[in-house]
Amino acid sequence: MGLPNVSGDLSAEMDVDAFRRLFPLRFYERHLVESIRPDARPLGRARDTTLALGAVASADGSALAKIGLTTMLAAIKMEVMTPSTETPDEGSIGINIEPFSAIDFHMPPICSPLVRPGRPAEAEPVVSKQLSDTILRHVDCFSVISGMINLKELSLINGKAAWMVYLDIYCLDADGALFDAALLSAVAAFSHLQIPVVSLNDHGKVVLMSEENEGGKDPVNKEKRKLTLSSIPFSLTCILHKNYILADPTAEEESIMETLVTVVLDSSGQLVSLYKPGGPVLAYTSAIQDCVALTRQRVKELRKILDEALSGMEVY
């Protein structure tokens, strides 16, 4: 397929693929003028998103999220520990001491040709920290609605036993918008989480109960098996390029047009985070408002997808 002469230097005909590799920016700009992207998406539309809950059978809660080709697997393990003396009635999410961070985001070499074994990817600590900030510090100091997770629900026996939650997220395929997919999988894993049943054994220690009721001991937390999540955060990453705003970029788009804006909104419409780490294009107020509007729409879509996945689980 030939392309018309775009500059004096080019030969009169060139393959589309060759043009895409040699002049990626011009290739994209020709699409943007028509308000469309090479994968036939309009500028404001995100890629197809799917969620599979319970992907990891051995974990207490897990989810596999796919946005387009970007795939993230989140898994939650829970462990009983003694709560800290300052907060005897609260559980905790991981150990908040560096380097043992609560929420771990891994980019193994399987996800992208740019990640080499042994050297952590550049994006890894950044996305990891962003996730921790969004999920953990997302606390509204009204104690009734404290953030996404109420730490008091993680308590078992006041002052003696509480749950410690470990969340690990693995990137299986990195094709742009890593933070969006990671946050979605983390949120879905928390929604899917089934707190294991525990009981007190003879020595006064809290142990996990197996399926058969051993010696008729009563479980400590039979009724309370799922976490209530309030104000769930959802995010959308957009690229700013000249006057265009592209929602949900692929890895190719991210590498060509470097200005990313990530907006995180929660289900009540509050802005949890607006993250724009530099980039050649400046964001004016109008651009920010457009990004926030696109994110609001996306939050509705994601909310629906999450609810459908959850109701699908509860059928059996």
Place this chain on the structure above:
Amino acid sequence: MEVDRIDERTPNQLRPLSCSRNILNRAHGSASWSQGDTKVLAAVYGPKAGTRKNENPEKACIEVIWKPKTGQSGKLEKEYEMILKRTLQSICILTINPNTMTSVIIQVVDDDGALLPCAINAACAALVDAGIPLKHLAVAICCGLAESGYVILDPTKLEEQVLIIFVFDFMNAVLVLSVLPNGSLQKKGGEPLEHGIITSFTQGSMSVEDYLHCLERGRAATSKMSDFLRRSLQPQLPSDSSKAG
């Protein structure tokens, strides 16, 4: 609702700023920037030949190393490095010296709140001191937002922490960077060029209107900061020592 600040500043008042250039002997450019008690030292080495493996050889490359005051570098430092790198890449003219690497090293001397904006300002001053070609300058500011929608600028560490612990009053820090062109004011789609945001970094949740409100306050304050930056970057008197070679 007025909130009394501990150091008796008005909500829009910045802490005393100070900037010194050319303080390190061996570095090609260096600057120290302090806002109140927060002090950051920035050094620039470059341009050096050759870029890192995966970087585009047609452009210059910037590498940032962030050294905290105590302890080892962890994820927080890596995140700051990435934010700073992207910010500085957007203000430098990268096509002038292709296939080179410029290193910016940030050393935190003292942290009393608003650390990242202080570092960005220091890095910008150090780049000017090193003579790296820049498109325009960048200034950064930190805003805090209390529950009632009340905005305070340039919070100290105590304000940042205290407002998180108290239940009724809490803090969401918003970082805004505003661009300042050297002299000319161009209109772009109705908004002057100098109101563009290069980088924004927020912690904690707030409503969108509060965020935009913070932006307005931040912009007003950055014009004062940029005047200060321009003044301190004036060429020094010839009696000052120049680097040999």
